Amino acid sequence: MIRCKPGVKIQIYSPAIHIMLHELMMLDHNFTRLRLPKSLWITSIWRPARTKPSRHPTHEAIDIRSWNFSSRAAKRRFRQVYEEVLNNNPTVSLLYGRPGPNPAFRVLFEPTVWDFRGRVIKMEHFHAQVKKGVTLDT
Numbered sequence: 001m002i003r004c005k006p007g008v009k010i011q012i013y014s015p016a017i018h019i020m021l022h023e024l025m026m027l028d029h030n031f032t033r034l035r036l037p038k039s040l041w042i043t044s045i046w047r048p049a050r051t052k053p054s055r056h057p058t059h060e061a062i063d064i065r066s067w068n069f070s071s072r073a074a075k076r077r078f079r080q081v082y083e084e085v086l087n088n089n090p091t092v093s094l095l096y097g098r099p100g101p102n103p104a105f106r107v108l109f110e111p112t113v114w115d116f117r118g119r120v121i122k123m124e125h126f127h128a129q130v131k132k133g134v135t136l137d138t
């Protein structure tokens with residue numbers, strides 16, 4: 001089941017966000033062998049621009065909780081398969097004018113970040129985004 005952390009915002013429902021949510025839904029429903037957690041939590045979609053460049057302010061990225069995955073292998077496999085299905089998405093193939101895989105999306109595993117006092121600043125998560133230098137808006 002796909003769940004949304006309270007407060008997650010979608011400001012513009014862009015083609016990129018549509019494709020990322022669609023493929024996440026398809027994985028959740030069809031890939032039992034991926035051993036996904038019972039709940040796939042979306043933790044961030046849109047957020048305002050800060051100093052660090054990010055694809056969240058431009059409606060081109062989503063974050064998914066990773067700490068509830070069963071193992072490092074399950075996280076690794078999900079990252080890889082999710083990126084693969086995104087880049088094989090039929091809409092992406094239409095935009096590129098050729099069958100997939102096309103280099104349109106990137107999925108990264110972002111490890112937990114602590115401050116100098118040992119407090120968690122950001123929990124580990126998957127970050128899916130439109131690849132650098134690529135625009136999916138038509």
Ligand SMILES: [Zn+2]
Binds near residue numbers: 056062063
């Ligand atoms: Zn992110």
